[in-house]
Each structure stands twice: as structure tokens, then as C-alpha cells.
Amino acid sequence: MxxxxxxxxxxxxxxxxxxxxxxxxxxxxxxxxxxxxxxxxxxxxxxxxxxxxxxxxxxxxxxxxxxxxxxxxxxxxxxxxxxxxxxxxxxxxxxxxxxxxxxxxxxxxxxxxxxxxxxxxxxxxxxxxxxxxxxxxxxxxxxxxxxxxxxxHALSTTMRTPSIITSADPTAGLEDIRGQRNPSLLNLGAMVGMVVAKVVVIIPLYGWMIFLWWKKRPAE
Missing domain, CATH: 2.60.40.10 (Immunoglobulins)
Structure with missing residues (x-):
């Protein structure tokens, strides 16, 4: 068989x-x-x-x-x-x-x-x-x-792109190609900040002096 x-x-x-x-x-x-x-x-x-x-x-x-x-x-x-x-x-x-x-x-x-x-x-x-x-x-x-x-592995479709940041700091978002802030831009930003600060202090002071002068002037 x-x-x-x-x-x-x-x-x-x-x-x-x-x-x-x-x-x-x-x-x-x-x-x-x-x-x-x-x-x-x-x-x-x-x-x-x-x-x-x-x-x-x-x-x-x-x-x-x-x-x-x-x-x-x-x-x-x-x-x-x-x-x-x-x-x-x-x-x-x-x-x-x-x-x-x-x-x-x-x-x-x-x-x-x-x-x-x-x-x-x-x-x-x-x-x-x-x-x-x-x-x-x-x-x-x-x-x-x-x-x-x-x-x-799934392919990543997200590409890194420079970002634009709106900020009160004029140097924010300004970066060189190595991701570091440009020293010259930092210095410029610091100078601008100092000027603005002085203007903010001086204008009220001058305004107060003008007001006092006006109060003391002889009446016509």
C-alpha cells in the first residue's frame, strides 16, 4: 500500500x-x-x-x-x-x-x-x-x-523655516546664520533703548518747567 x-x-x-x-x-x-x-x-x-x-x-x-x-x-x-x-x-x-x-x-x-x-x-x-x-x-x-x-520610518514633511517674532525688543528674532544674535545689532538695539529711555524722562521734565514758568509770569 x-x-x-x-x-x-x-x-x-x-x-x-x-x-x-x-x-x-x-x-x-x-x-x-x-x-x-x-x-x-x-x-x-x-x-x-x-x-x-x-x-x-x-x-x-x-x-x-x-x-x-x-x-x-x-x-x-x-x-x-x-x-x-x-x-x-x-x-x-x-x-x-x-x-x-x-x-x-x-x-x-x-x-x-x-x-x-x-x-x-x-x-x-x-x-x-x-x-x-x-x-x-x-x-x-x-x-x-x-x-x-x-x-x-515616516518621512517628515515639516521643514525648518526662519520665524518672524513681533516683540517690543528691537533685537528679538534677529539672528545670524549660526543662530547667534549679531553683536552689532545688539549694540544698536541697546543704544536705541537708551535714547528712548532718556526721551521718556526728559519730555515730562521740560513740560513741568514750562508749566511753572507760565504760572509765575506777570498777569497782563
Whole structure:
């Protein structure tokens, strides 16, 4: 009796998929050996500080139990990597605390994983895992290739431009190319300030003297 296929994999499938030699860009490039699997995009690119969505869908041939008890889990880094999310336990990995959202409703065969506030060390491969109760017992399987998430730094569109500052200080906002105030401008500003101060003092004094003279002049 033949117990292996032409690739040396037992007829009771090793993984649920037969790998193609090339990776064309998504899990649809894998030749199915069974009627179950999880589809995810092969690669996604995100910017640090932004959010990203990883869509997934799954399919299976079995008849669901009256209570299918569907659940979704999420691993990262490698196929047997740490779980970072489990819908049944409301578990979220500490690294992703307050940053993971699963948009999926019990009974649906597709959904979206969302990661908020992307960090540089979020760059990894992510795998969706499905478990459900069928008339033949509990069945669990997950994406084999997963989704590779690349994180890049967002480009800053803000350019530094000279600022114009309105101030009572005549030297405010006057800077040379090294960011230092021009000494000559400082001196000029100081001189102007002294002149203004003297004028402010002298004008009232002269006004008072004129008033006294007017009071003492002989009446006509």
C-alpha cells in the first residue's frame, strides 16, 4: 500500500498544503492538498506610528457542530512562535498591549487583524490560527506562509523655516546664520533703548518747567 505521495509527504497530509517552489506573492500560490486553509496577504508595508490591517479568511470541508465554538488566535515571528492574541481568552501579548484589535464576528469566515501605533520592532511575520468544533471533533489550523510586515520610518514633511517674532525688543528674532544674535545689532538695539529711555524722562521734565514758568509770569 502506498503511504507517501511523490514528494515524500504522508497521504495523511503533513501540513494541509503542498508548497510550490516559488512564492508568487500570496497564499493562493500554494497548491492545496486539503480543503481547509487560511489565506492572508504575503507582504504588507506600514509606517512607524501609523496603523495597519492584516485581512484573513479561512475555509474548511467539515460540518460544523451545533455549537462550533469558533476562535481566532494570532502568532508572530515564526510558525510556532509566541501567541500574541487569543479570542477565547481575551489574551493580548504585553508587547501589543492596547494596540491589537480583531475585527471578526463569531460564525464569520473572514476578518481583519489591526495593529495600532506601529513600532519598529513590530516588523515580523504574522500567522492567523483558526479553531472550531465540527461533527468530527475540534479542528485547528493556521496560515503556513503568514504575512510579512515591514515597518518603515515616516518621512517628515515639516521643514525648518526662519520665524518672524513681533516683540517690543528691537533685537528679538534677529539672528545670524549660526543662530547667534549679531553683536552689532545688539549694540544698536541697546543704544536705541537708551535714547528712548532718556526721551521718556526728559519730555515730562521740560513740560513741568514750562508749566511753572507760565504760572509765575506777570498777569497782563
Amino acid at each position: 502506498k503511504t507517501q505521495d511523490d514528494q515524500g509527504c504522508p497521504l495523511n497530509p503533513c501540513s494541509g498544503f503542498r508548497f510550490s517552489l516559488s512564492f508568487p506573492g500570496n497564499s493562493a500560490g500554494y497548491q492545496k492538498m486539503q480543503d481547509y486553509g487560511v489565506d492572508q496577504p504575503a507582504v504588507l508595508n506600514g509606517f512607524q506610528g501609523s496603523s495597519i490591517e492584516i485581512p484573513f479568511s479561512f475555509y474548511f470541508p467539515w460540518e460544523l457542530a451545533k455549537d462550533p465554538q469558533m476562535s481566532i488566535a494570532w502568532r508572530w515571528k515564526n510558525f510556532h512562535g509566541e501567541f500574541i492574541y487569543k479570542s477565547t481568552l481575551s489574551f493580548i501579548h504585553e508587547h501589543f498591549k492596547d494596540r491589537l484589535i480583531l475585527n471578526w464576528t463569531q460564525g464569520q469566515t473572514s476578518g481583519v487583524h489591526r495593529i495600532l501605533n506601529l513600532k519598529e520592532n513590530d516588523q515580523a511575520i504574522y500567522f492567523s490560527k483558526v479553531c472550531l468544533q465540527t461533527t468530527e471533533g475540534m479542528k485547528c489550523w493556521q496560515s503556513i506562509p503568514g504575512t510579512k510586515l515591514n515597518i518603515t
